[in-house]
Amino acid sequence: MSDATTDMSGGKSAPAAHGSLLSESPLMKKRNAAEARFKMYGLLAIVIGLVFLIFLVVSILRNGLPAFTQTVVNVEFTLTQEQFDEAESKMLKTAAYTEYFVNDVTQTLQQRGLDVDFDGDTIERVMGKVGGDLRTFYRENPDQIGQPVEFELSAASRVDRYLQGQLTRDMVVDGRFLEVADLDLVDALAEAGIIGSAFDWNFITGTDTGVDNPGGAGIGASVIGSFFMMMVVLLLSLPIGVAASIYLEEFAPKNRWTDLIEVNISNLAAVPSIVFGILGLAVFIQFAHLPQSAPLVGGLVLTLMTLPTIVISTRASLKSVPPSIRDAALGVGASKMQSVFHHVLPLAMPGILTGTIIGLAQALGETAPLLLIGMVGYVAREYPDGLVSGLLDPNSAMPAQIYTWAARSDEAFFEKAWGGIIILMIFLLTMNIIAIILRRKFERRW
């Protein structure tokens, strides 16, 4: 020390070596340039990230939003008592209703100077089984007979896409779904202004349909499936994960065994999710004989996957509680358990909750393990009717549903898949917002 000081004060040339402070020395210039370059790289990285994000969001919204609207035909229709009696006495009752409807629409169009030739089959291809719908309506509401009733009939998804310009006449191949001639009717309806678009609640609340009816497919049933799975995951992984972490972090002796467990937990978090799927298939379905495609099994598999995430984040947040708090609690004579449960755990709570919700969000979007336990490809045609059936009856889940739709050959399902992604993203966003709110709320100020 003392040597250095004498050197510094003794060397008379010291100020000269530094030169003027008003001009940058060459080394300083280099250092500043390096710093500026580094800032540029950082900025560039952020810009690239943002561009990708914007691209992603825009393409999801562009492709997915049409799934939330549907083309509807608004027709005012009046059925007289005689017509009703006549139709009900016929052999093909719904066909009779379809015929009335065809006549009604033809008249409406003719009133507006539009002359199109079409029959019941055309109507069925464009707007589905109208005859059946009408019959059901009038049988349930006989008092409406003889009065004009406004019907809102949803058009087929191909008509949707034709009107949106995604489907052109030369792309249409005559078949049981749509014929080129049918589009004349669609054009006429559009010109008459009785075709329009409406928000498609059925997409959110409805259930999946078979491969031949993309228009009617909804994600509702699989949202419920995902909900039951998440309940299973939450109820199992939160208590097990937190208990395991508290034991490992606060009580377990530090020895070779706990080290081994620690390494294994960290490694489990990196295991590909499909491995958990095949484990679930072997253990829960083949060994324990739990039902296939059931949200309970899905939940169990996802619990296995979420546990390491929760254990790791819980241990990290327990570790981040300052040791002075543990000392303080022990110092006033709290037992180990009291110090953990009264002081450490409340302080670790925001971290635990955030970790749990992020684990849940990860599990919510997981598809691969569901492939193996039969949730992908299962057509969820109906809602479960209770808690037990919700857990044990076969169902799909949101990501599985999206995958199923995207894998179907009918292009009309693609739009549904994009729409499903929007719904999934909304759920994930909500969960993340809840995580942020909880963290803010529970956070202690020091």
Place this chain on the structure above:
Amino acid sequence: MKDMIPVDRKMSTMQDSKISARGVQVYYGETHAIKDVSVEIADNTVTAFIGPSGCGKSTFLRCLNRMNDTIDSARVSGDILIDGEDIYDPRVDPVQLRAKVGMVFQKPNPFPKSIYDNVAYGPKIHGLARNKADLDEIVEKSLRKAALWEEAKDRLDKPGTGLSGGQQQRLCIARAIATAPEVLLMDEPCSALDPIATAQVEELIDELRQSYSVVIVTHSMQQAARVSQKTAFFHLGNLVEYDDTDKIFTNPQDPRTESYISGRIG
């Protein structure tokens, strides 16, 4: 347990000795941190432990309420008797011991709870209060003893972490005395405080001597000289010298003590 071994108590060598440590050795893994320390600490006295950093004074202090138990690698041998009872006896529950031997730490560490809850926590878990009124009384008494009542009485429901550093440390002292301990251990209680807060805490320590046996670890020799009646000088894990404070500072017997208090080592 007191009633079970009355013989031991009478055998205590010094009549007014509260704590007696005999041949205490502490190891952290391979490190020999405390080497054969024997010391008698009197009741109603302030005893200061001084010495350079890493000399083992804090380690020895933490032996007195078995806080070293929380460190896995720490091993303690020898006898430490409080009121003639060996606190390392297997029958002794350290939790019960710590209610009797309170501790104040270097850095103020109030719980992130209200001032009231900070003080009330100890009495609550030890069942010292039968009802809310009892608890209120204990809280008030403890805060008064810690000279914090006047400043805190209107903000008992405010977080303890919102107090100033000196107030926080006095809150920690109030928290420690709320469990009605007989011995109060203080590990450099003023090292994070400014001179004014230090003066307040020192004044408080002097008052606490009336009811407790106070053991204080300090870096500041002036502080040891101001507040303590007895001083122990630790160096490299050894207890070099232990005597009346006046004697240590005016007429040290050991050359190492003399070097330290005159600023040549440390």
